[in-house]
Amino acid sequence: MLRLLFISVLVFIVSIAGAQELYVFTNPASNIPAKAIAAKLSMKTMKPYHYVNRREYRLMPEVQIGISKKIMLTAAGSFSNMFFEEGMRFESIRLYAKYRFYSKDDVHKHFRAAAFAAGAWSNNPLVYQELNLDGDNSGVQAGVLATQLVNKFAATAGVSYIRQLEKKDKLFLALPFSNEGVQYNLSMGYLLFPRNYTSYNQTNFNLYCEFLGLKNTDISRSYLDIAPAVQFIFKSSTRLNLGARYQLAGNAHRMAKQSYFISLEHYFLNALK
């Protein structure tokens, strides 16, 4: 793990020269094109701490819609065998809206800022102090994002408030649950290949490194993860993402301190009239 951390940091030091902002774990301030629809299928897997050797999976289908150049909507669902379930079952739905309120473009450069709001319903019980709307919690979230792209390098900073809405301790765990927190991220991406563009059919290869954190605001808990990822873009419209999250620091009660992530995403441009 240390070696991985070292390599990812090294890659970023070497490569602060020049894209990309199509992050694997978070969103940039930019939106998908107006009238476009993106379909995404993600899978997250981890070995939860409360079993000796069991791997759990979450499947997350998602649809994104470009309403206008400034507004995009996302609807997602999740299925998993997490939260002490024997088999895969339907778990949650999530709605997400993002509004790009600032955009300054230059050739091979941009700075953008956006605000987002999300809401999720999940049938999972309250177990962990990690709060997220990816399937774990019913809750609401709102925040801001800023993205700077320069040549082949992009960086995004985001901060948001998240609140979970489950009131009952359904499993009688009698743990100090958290209701709210501040989520933050610093995400960086770099376009490694192709070095020179000649056609839309060239496969693009992007490297990512994200720092993903949560600070519970009602109890004194937190975590900070490092999340390296790689991305292949085929025919300028299909993305394959592979990533991992490792906890760097923190004391929050979580399902697992490391997890792996794979997703496939396709853009249907001009899908809406």
Added chain:
Amino acid sequence: MKKLLLFVFLLSVFFGKAQFKSATLQASGLTCAMCSNAINKSLKTLSFVEKVDADIANSSFLIIFKQGTEINFDQLRKKVEDAGFSVAKLQIVTVFNNTAIENDKSVTVEGKVFHFLNIKSQVLNGEQTITIVDKNFVPVKEYKKFAAFTKAESFKTGQAQGTRIYHVTI
């Protein structure tokens, strides 16, 4: 005889007509092929666009217009913006036929009103490239630079008495 005269008249109208042939559009705010592809596909949805050739590395697009169709430069800009980006430069290759132009004056070409800025008075013939310098067709800095060349109110609004005025230079 009448028919022949009509034919000659139509011929002269046809050859005497100015024509928009193609445009070179440079977009800003992107570096990757996926973004470029979004602009490319967006431009191709326009009914007056025959063909788009993309130069991905320079975020530049060569747009060939369909002849005999109504061409709308604002629509080109809107399509780039819908894809999530901006226009940095839009140059239009136009075939002129004895069109006299003067600095800071408007002239109608193919049904479009062009207001020429920062040019010498001349008569345009044959293929010429004109560059639109209106707001959101060039970077803000460039737009401000051209504001110094005219006092025309239309440069701020893009319109005069409800008619779209394109401010251009050579």
